[in-house]
Amino acid sequence: PITIKDVITVKDMPATCASKILEGFTPFYDAHLVQRLKEAGAIILGKNNMDEFAMGSSTENSAYGTTRNPWNKDRVPGGSSGGSAASVTAGQCFASVGTDTGGSIRQPASLCGCVGLKPTYGRISRYGMIAYGSSLDQAGPLTRSVKDAALMLQVMAGHDERDSTCSQEPVPDYLAALGERSDLKGLKLGMPKEFWGQEGMDPEVSRVMHQAVDTARELGAEIVDVSLPLTDYGVAAYYIVVMAEASSNLSRFDGVRYGQRDKEVSELIDMYTSSRTKGFGDEVQRRIMIGSYVLSAGYYDAYYRKASQIRRLMRDNFVDVLGQCDFIIGPVSPFAAWEIGELTEDPLKMYLMDIFTLPVNMAGLPGISIPAGMDANTHMPVGLQLIGKAFAEAPLLAAANVLEQALPDLAWGEDRFDAFKLQTT
Numbered sequence: 479p480i481t482i483k484d485v486i487t488v489k490d491m492p493a494t495c496a497s498k499i500l501e502g503f504t505p506f507y508d509a510h511l512v513q514r515l516k517e518a519g520a521i522i523l524g525k526n527n528m529d530e531f532a533m534g535s536s537t538e539n540s541a542y543g544t545t546r547n548p549w550n551k552d553r554v555p556g557g558s559s560g561g562s563a564a565s566v567t568a569g570q571c572f573a574s575v576g577t578d579t580g581g582s583i584r585q586p587a588s589l590c591g592c593v594g595l596k597p598t599y600g601r602i603s604r605y606g607m608i609a610y611g612s613s614l615d616q617a618g619p620l621t622r623s624v625k626d627a628a629l630m631l632q633v634m635a636g637h638d639e640r641d642s643t644c645s646q647e648p649v650p651d652y653l654a655a656l657g658e659r660s661d662l663k664g665l666k667l668g669m670p671k672e673f674w675g676q677e678g679m680d681p682e683v684s685r686v687m688h689q690a691v692d693t694a695r696e697l698g699a700e701i702v703d704v705s706l707p708l709t710d711y712g713v714a715a716y717y718i719v720v721m722a723e724a725s726s727n728l729s730r731f732d733g734v735r736y737g738q739r740d741k742e743v744s745e746l747i748d749m750y751t752s753s754r755t756k757g758f759g760d761e762v763q764r765r766i767m768i769g770s771y772v773l774s775a776g777y778y779d780a781y782y783r784k785a786s787q788i789r790r791l792m793r794d795n796f797v798d799v800l801g802q803c804d805f806i807i808g809p810v811s812p813f814a815a816w817e818i819g820e821l822t823e824d825p826l827k828m829y830l831m832d833i834f835t836l837p838v839n840m841a842g843l844p845g846i847s848i849p850a851g852m853d854a855n856t857h858m859p860v861g862l863q864l865i866g867k868a869f870a871e872a873p874l875l876a877a878a879n880v881l882e883q884a885l886p887d888l889a890w891g892e893d894r895f896d897a898f899k900l901q902t903t
Contacts (some may be wrong), residue, residue: 479520479521479523479571479572480515480520480521480522480523480571480572480573480574480575481522481523481524481525481526481561481562481565481566481570481571481574481575482512482522482524482525482526482562482574482575483525483526483528483559483561483562483574483575483576483577484496484525484526484527484528484561485528485531485532485577485607485608485610486509486511486512486575486577486606486607486608486617487505487507487508487509487512487606487607487608488505488508488509488512488522488525489505489506489507489508489512490504490505490506491504491505491522491524491525492504492525493505493525493608494525494541494542495528495530495531495532495608496527496528496529496530496531496539496540496541496542497530497531497541497731497757497758497759497762498541498738498756498757498758498759499731499733499737499738499753499754499757499758500731500736500737500738500757501541501737501738501757502737502738503736503737505606507606508606509603509605509606509607510602510603510605510606510638510640510641511575511602511603511606511607511617511634512575512606514633514634514636515575515633515634518633520633523570523571526559526561526562526564526565526574526576527540527542527543527545527560527561528540528557528558528559528560528561528562529557529558529560529582529761530758530759530761530762531608531610531724531728531762532558532559532577532579532582532610532615533558533610533724533761533762533765534557534558534761534828535556535557535558535581535582535585535828535829535831535832536554536555536556536557536560536816536818536821536822536828537554537555537556537557537558537559537560537561537564537586538554538557538818538819538822539557539558539759539760539761539762541759544818545560545561545564546564546818547564547567547589547590547815547858548564548567548568548590549567549590549591549815549857549858549859550815550856550857550858552817552818553589553815553816553817553818553856553858554589554815554816554817554818555567555586555589555590555815556585556586556587556588556589556590556811556815557582557585557586558576558577558579558582558586559574559576559577559578559582559583559586559594559620560586560590562574562575562576562583562586562620563576563586563587563589563590563592563594563620564586564590566590566592566620566621566622567590567591567592572621572626573619573620573621573622573626573627573630574619574620574621575617575618575619575620575630575634576594576617576618576619576620577607577610577615577616577617577618578594578596578615578616578617578618578835578839579610579611579614579615579616579720579839580611580614580716580720580832580835580836580839581596581810581832581834581835581836581838581839583595583596583618583619583620583847584596584810584835584845584846584847584861584863585810585811585831585832585835585847585861586620587620587810587847587861588810588811588847588849588859588860588861588863589811589814589815589858589859589861590815590859591849591858591859591861591888592620592621592622592849593619593620593621593622593623593624593626593627593846593847593848593849593878593882594618594619594620594627594846594847594861595618595619595620595621595627595630595631595844595845595846595847595871595875596616596618596838596839596844596845596846597616597617597618597631597635597844597871598616598645598842598843598844598868598869598870598871599613599614599616599643599839599842599843600616600643600644600645600647600842601616601631601635601645601647601844601869601871602616602617602618602631602634602635602636602644603636603637603638603640603641603644604616604617604641604643604644605638605640605641605644609723609727610720610723610724610727611719611720611723611724611727612643612723612727613643613719613723614716614719614720614723614839614840616839617634618631618634619631619634623882624656624846624848624875624878624879624882625653625656625879627846627875628652628653628655628656628875628879629652629653631652631871631875632649632651632652632653635649635871636649645869647869650871650872651872652871652872652875655872655873655875655876656875656876656879658876659873659876659877659879659880660880661697661698661880662694662697662698662699662877662880662881663697663698663699664698665698665699665700665804665805665877666699666700666701666702666802666803666804666805667691667694667699667700667701667702667803667804667805667806667807667864668702668703668704668799668800668802668803668805668806668807669691669701669702669703669704669806669807669808670704670705670706670709670799670806670808671703671704671705672705672706672707672709672710673706673709673806673808673809673834674687674808674809678812678830679809679812679813680812680813680814680853682814682853682854682855682856682860683809683811683812683813683814683853683860684809685854686850686851686852686853686860686862687808687809687850687860687862689850689851690807690850690851690862690881690885691807693881693884693885694807694881696884697880697881697884701807702802702803704799704802704803704806705799706792706795706796706799706806706837707795708788708791708792708795708837709833709837711788711792712788712792712833712836712837712840713829713830713832713833713836714785715784715785715788715789715792715840716785716789716832716836716837716839716840717768717829718772718781718782718784718785719782719785719786719789719840720765720769721765721766721768721769721772722769722772722773722782723769724762724765724766724769725765725766725767725768725769725770725773726769726773728758728762728766731754731757731758732750732753732754733749733750733753733754733757737757738753738756738757739753740752740753740756761825764825772785789840792837792840792841793840793841793842796837796838796841796843796865797841800843800865800866800867804866804873804877805864805865805866805874805877806863806864806865806866807862807863807864807865808834808862808863808865809834809860809861809862809863810834810835810847810861810862810863811831811834811835811860811861812830812831812833812834813831814853814856814858814859814860815856815858815859834863835863838865842868843865843866843867843868844865844866844867844868844869844870844871844874845863845864845865845866846863846864846874846875846878847861847862847863848861848862848864848878848881848882848885849861849862849882849885849886849888850862850885850886851885851886852886852888859888862881862885864877864878864881
């Protein structure tokens with residue numbers, strides 16, 4: 479029994495992207511990954527709430543209401559795959575499928591205390607995934623353990639000729655890879671000074687992260703200092719690229735062929751304007767407008783082209799660093815789950831919550847979030863991130879599996895699930 483983020487099509491189930499503009503739309507086909515899951519025997523229980531069109535970091539930008547964190551219903555579950563992470567954490571399903579454009583699998587996994595894997599771009603087909611930022615979007619599993627993530631990836635990964643960006647790279651046996659390592663001896667883990675020296679990181683998150691690194695060292699890993707100097711430019715470059723792609727991708731939602739249409743207007747241009755104004759939420763409209771601006775005549779070279787050049791340099795930087803170490807280790811989010819409504823009036827601060835995750839999407843690399851401990855002040859989970867080389871999910875999962883066994887247990891079990899079920903809405 480699994481759940482699916484509502485940005486992925488499942489035949490005869492609504493696909494709304496948590497937006498009023500797609501209200502009433504029911505796809506007539508399965509996404510490639512859904513097709514594979516069904517063939518493997520998965521039962522699709524339903525669709526998960528999300529930030530509208532995957533635009534957000536808290537699952538508060540949904541036309542259907544806010545998803546709550548099962549650990550504390552007054553706090554956010556992260557986003558945009560917050561509904562997927564909450565359903566796994568609450569024990570409502572074996573696993574869930576989310577999408578990660580700038581951290582939208584790993585960040586809610588961290589805030590909800592489950593495992594979230596963002597595979598290499600192209601590892602899983604995007605066919606049937608409603609596009610937000612096409613060059614960044616990647617589906618992946620959210621699970622209760624690394625082993626379950628390996629099992630889910632084994633089923634979903636593989637070439638699909640309907641997606642021109644889907645890789646033909648052979649799919650290894652991920653479950654077998656888990657058994658190849660019992661410790662971290664022989665591995666070098668790189669600690670980017672830009673990730674660990676952020677002034678805005680919560681002291682409790684920093685404490686949990688340093689304890690996790692100590693655990694990795696005890697398991698035999700060699701910890702080395704590395705540098706990702708373009709990290710500070712990552713947020714600005716990412717949001718220029720992703721908003722530009724969003725403005726293009728979301729132009730198809732115009733009220734003509736499907737979804738909401740305002741019937742109270744007589745002119746075509748008014749129908750377009752009114753349907754999109756009423757159908758899209760504030761955050762989606764904000765990103766469409768910014769994206770259209772950076773692609774407009776006179777601004778394309780100043781913004782979009784420069785951001786694309788920075789993106790290439792960021793990828794080169796990651797490749798260089800991963801030549802010096804096996805994996806990059808660091809935090810997922812600078813904060814544990816914050817209170818609902820705390821950041822809704824400050825979009826810029828919300829964007830900065832993805833500072834440690836979005837560079838991985840810009841480089842197209844795989845990353846995984848695993849529970850590392852608890853914030854002693856908020857009593858909320860904190861996640862640890864491992865980043866690997868392109869298409870190196872097998873060794874990444876193996877290393878994460880070893881760390882998972884050694885890091886503090888977040889009290890998974892039937893008693894915890896019963897408590898979650900009482901809190902989850």
